[in-house]
Amino acid sequence: MVKVEIRNLNVWFKTNHVLRNINLKVKENSVTAIMGPSGCGKSTLLRAINRMNEIIEGCRTEGEVLIDNQNIYDKNTNVYELRRRVGMVFQKPNPLPKSIFENVAYGVKIHRMTSGSKIADIVKRSLEEAALWDEVKDRLNDSALTLSGGQQQRLCIARALAVNPEIILLDEPCSALDPIATAKIEMLIRKLSEKYTVIIVTHNVQQAARVSDYAAFLYLGELIEYGPTRQIFENPRNELTEKYITGGFG
Amino acid sequence: MNHLKEKIFFAILGIPVLICLAAILWIILILSTGISTLRWELLTTSVLQGGIFEMVIGTLYLLIGAVGVATPIGVLAAIYLVEYSSKGRFARIIDQALNNMAGVPSIVVGLFGYTFFSRLLGLGISMAAGWLTLMLMILPIIVRGTEEALKMIPSSFKEAALALGASRWRAIHSVVLPAAAPGIITNILLGMARVAGETAAILFTSCVLVTRGLPKSPLEPVMALAFNLFVKITVLGESSERVFGIAIVLFLIVVSIAAAAIVLRIYYRRKQPWLR
Amino acid sequence: MKPIMRKLIFIHKSLREEPIILILFLCASSSIIFISLMFGFLTMEGAQAFFTFGINFLIGRTWETNANLYGALPLIYGSLMVVSGALVIAVPLGVAAAIFIVEVLPFTFRDLVKSLIELLASIPSIIYGFIGLVFLAPQIASFFRIPSGTVALTASILLAMMSIPTIIGVSGEIISSVPKEYREAALALGATKLQTIKTVVIPVSKSGILASIMLGFGRAIGETVAVLMVAGNIAIIPEPPWNFLSPVYPITAVIAMQMGEAAVGSLEYSALFGLGLILFTITFIVNTLADVIVRRESKFKGGVKR
Numbered sequence: 001m002v003k004v005e006i007r008n009l010n011v012w013f014k015t016n017h018v019l020r021n022i023n024l025k026v027k028e029n030s031v032t033a034i035m036g037p038s039g040c041g042k043s044t045l046l047r048a049i050n051r052m053n054e055i056i057e058g059c060r061t062e063g064e065v066l067i068d069n070q071n072i073y074d075k076n077t078n079v080y081e082l083r084r085r086v087g088m089v090f091q092k093p094n095p096l097p098k099s100i101f102e103n104v105a106y107g108v109k110i111h112r113m114t115s116g117s118k119i120a121d122i123v124k125r126s127l128e129e130a131a132l133w134d135e136v137k138d139r140l141n142d143s144a145l146t147l148s149g150g151q152q153q154r155l156c157i158a159r160a161l162a163v164n165p166e167i168i169l170l171d172e173p174c175s176a177l178d179p180i181a182t183a184k185i186e187m188l189i190r191k192l193s194e195k196y197t198v199i200i201v202t203h204n205v206q207q208a209a210r211v212s213d214y215a216a217f218l219y220l221g222e223l224i225e226y227g228p229t230r231q232i233f234e235n236p237r238n239e240l241t242e243k244y245i246t247g248g249f250g
Numbered sequence: 251m252n253h254l255k256e257k258i259f260f261a262i263l264g265i266p267v268l269i270c271l272a273a274i275l276w277i278i279l280i281l282s283t284g285i286s287t288l289r290w291e292l293l294t295t296s297v298l299q300g301g302i303f304e305m306v307i308g309t310l311y312l313l314i315g316a317v318g319v320a321t322p323i324g325v326l327a328a329i330y331l332v333e334y335s336s337k338g339r340f341a342r343i344i345d346q347a348l349n350n351m352a353g354v355p356s357i358v359v360g361l362f363g364y365t366f367f368s369r370l371l372g373l374g375i376s377m378a379a380g381w382l383t384l385m386l387m388i389l390p391i392i393v394r395g396t397e398e399a400l401k402m403i404p405s406s407f408k409e410a411a412l413a414l415g416a417s418r419w420r421a422i423h424s425v426v427l428p429a430a431a432p433g434i435i436t437n438i439l440l441g442m443a444r445v446a447g448e449t450a451a452i453l454f455t456s457c458v459l460v461t462r463g464l465p466k467s468p469l470e471p472v473m474a475l476a477f478n479l480f481v482k483i484t485v486l487g488e489s490s491e492r493v494f495g496i497a498i499v500l501f502l503i504v505v506s507i508a509a510a511a512i513v514l515r516i517y518y519r520r521k522q523p524w525l526r
Numbered sequence: 527m528k529p530i531m532r533k534l535i536f537i538h539k540s541l542r543e544e545p546i547i548l549i550l551f552l553c554a555s556s557s558i559i560f561i562s563l564m565f566g567f568l569t570m571e572g573a574q575a576f577f578t579f580g581i582n583f584l585i586g587r588t589w590e591t592n593a594n595l596y597g598a599l600p601l602i603y604g605s606l607m608v609v610s611g612a613l614v615i616a617v618p619l620g621v622a623a624a625i626f627i628v629e630v631l632p633f634t635f636r637d638l639v640k641s642l643i644e645l646l647a648s649i650p651s652i653i654y655g656f657i658g659l660v661f662l663a664p665q666i667a668s669f670f671r672i673p674s675g676t677v678a679l680t681a682s683i684l685l686a687m688m689s690i691p692t693i694i695g696v697s698g699e700i701i702s703s704v705p706k707e708y709r710e711a712a713l714a715l716g717a718t719k720l721q722t723i724k725t726v727v728i729p730v731s732k733s734g735i736l737a738s739i740m741l742g743f744g745r746a747i748g749e750t751v752a753v754l755m756v757a758g759n760i761a762i763i764p765e766p767p768w769n770f771l772s773p774v775y776p777i778t779a780v781i782a783m784q785m786g787e788a789a790v791g792s793l794e795y796s797a798l799f800g801l802g803l804i805l806f807t808i809t810f811i812v813n814t815l816a817d818v819i820v821r822r823e824s825k826f827k828g829g830v831k832r
Contacts, residue, residue: 042809050714052710052713052714055631055709055710055713057633058633079716080716080717080718081716082716083640083713083714083716084716087714088714090707090714092707092709094705094707094708094710094711095711096708096711096726097708097729097730106712106715106717106725107716107717108726109769110712110715110716110717110721111716120754146664156711158712159715160715161717163715199645242644251790255720256718256719256720259720260719260720262622263622263623263625263629263630264626264631264692265622265625266620266622266623266626266627267623267627267631267639268648269565269570269619269623269690270642270690270694271639271642272621273646273687274642274645274646275813277653277657279647280657280660280661281653313533313627314660315644322553323556324553325551326550326553326554327556327557329550329551330547330551330553330554331548331554334550335554337580343555344554344555344558345817346814346817347557347558347560347561348557349813349814349816349817350809350810350813350814351557351560351561352559352813353744353745353748353809353810353812353813354561354564354748354806354809354810355743355747355748355749355750355778355805355806355809356569356748357748357750357781357802357805358748358752358780358781358802358805358809359564360570361568361781361785361798361799361802362564362567362568362802363797364785365567365571366563366567369790386560386736389556389557389560390557393557401640409814414808417543417544417712418544419544421549421685425543440648443648444648445651446650447649447650447651447653448650448751449650449651449749449751450751450778452784453782453785453786454756454785454786476650476652478653479656480738480751481651482653483655483659483755484754484755484783490656490718493566497652497656498655499652500650501649501650502654504648504649504650505544505645505648505649507648508644508645508648509645511643511661512644512645516641519756519823
């Protein structure tokens, strides 16, 4: 089942052509990694899937992104509902300066999905799914800023899960974390793919190999190669891809 | 539906901005009704012949003198705070003192200036007393502005000089200060704009209504546009037509200094890559 | 004892290397010296009034130079009345405008509008006073059908006009310093722009905005010439106290108007310095409180793990 299909996607920032003619199909309940050197447009590609590029001034998008065969760049798409369906976790953990509980409940309240004691259930379920419940269950009312970096990132994942997303976008979620915290997040990513479609951006080749089912290699705004992770790593078709995964450049 | 509500709300938020822009227009419109009273000779004719020459020059004297006193103190203080202080208790006290100084009402600064500079130091009603009083008002502006300008300079600049064997002070005044100069000048200009229109602080310390010619030494009193405008309206009750010229000239002087500061700042922010 | 010794040795050493530090240090300390001198001299010169009238200097209801009676309550009330009137107008307008400029206005206009508002803030108060007296006061008089337009309301409106640019400037800075990550967090969860402002931007910048309002209060209560020109300058507490169409005599105006005639060393002279001390104390407290709020806030934000 194809969950996300990207067709002829082009993105400009002012006069800078950041993404060129991207075509990509992402399978449901899988982990797809987008790799590439920094500045290749991988974050922009990720942010095209929940239309987060739009909040950047001077950004222009052409082409189509289909989720369940619906073009999200259609005029009558509800962008807020779209972002509920497509959760996002950022490079730097960004908990809001509220309590742990309020952070997870935030999206639920914004979308008025439910109220009262049901919110508490959702918060508990989401924290459990993000493997954070046991660590924070006694301090739900503490400020989220008191958590460690790795805990903060899992809190952000829980926050995204709380609004019942179908797709989860992770933008280099481990780049600010230490190895142990990274390992925990990676395990979590594997588990999440049982229920969600996960797309992860990373510049860490080993990480892509460890967590993903499919991998895409992006270079200077173009999609160089895309396929099952094993094939990409064991038998890359493109010279650039091979060079990149063997550490040939930056 | 959600979208419409948001648009309406944002439109309401925009109204005060429009009010502000309208206020600027209104002020300019009012002042421009008096523009007919303005002739070039007004600026060059002595007060004794009905001009405002001494007031304009007196205002310039006051602001140049005040900035002249405040700039070295302010810049050196900022250098200490940014480059040398250990950010401990002492720095925090200075910080608080500066904030409080910036908040002291100008009339209170004027009172202090009168008892301290005019009477205790024996400067009398004089330009010098005015300089020192006004210095108290702009010192915080200059210190804060310079601090900000210094903090924006990447520490790699200084480290490069230090690594070549320069002393700390040498590195600062040969590398950091020149790089921060535009930012510092911007704030000096802002301080000047503040001083040029200031009335309350010089009310008791340095101004008189009429002098014979320009002051010959800093110990003589001086005429100033703001002071004359104030006394003519409130005490002498002169009609608005007769003071329009002074008001317009004062407005133009202050606004052009402030505009110069703002333009300079925008220009340098764009030009210097390390300021993003 | 030991750390102090070590510190002294360190200071001695760095002074020998760079004697300039001493000058830098003196310049930096000057603000402490000046602020203490101000407090000292105001207290000294104002002491006579406080000794003569005691608490009545603060709560006496009569301020009459001819009778040599100085009770500052009507003046303090006048100041507070004019300033609170001004803030009631200026705070909502200023904060709303700041939010609009930072959150809604397209980037291309932002610099221009911000510069224009900064320019508005630089216009000297004497010019505002002139405009207020010649144009605003007559309008107020004819609108409310009162004989003279120089009343508390006029002063409040004029003061509001003068405070709005400052409030926009300071709160705009605070709102735009809300980390981008917070906004992204909300938007990525599907919050609308309005929801982001209400649930993230305003709660995060709340205390900063409060501090900026306090600074605005301090600035407004010290404003002299513009207020003096339109307040009517009669030392009474209006009847009823909320009557904004009555003239008042704010503290700053009294000092500016009477200082010229007060003989040095007289009771009047001392009373005026006493007023100066009251103003100094009010602004000192307000500024210190604002400082504390900002500092507490930055400590809290320092907790963000980066």
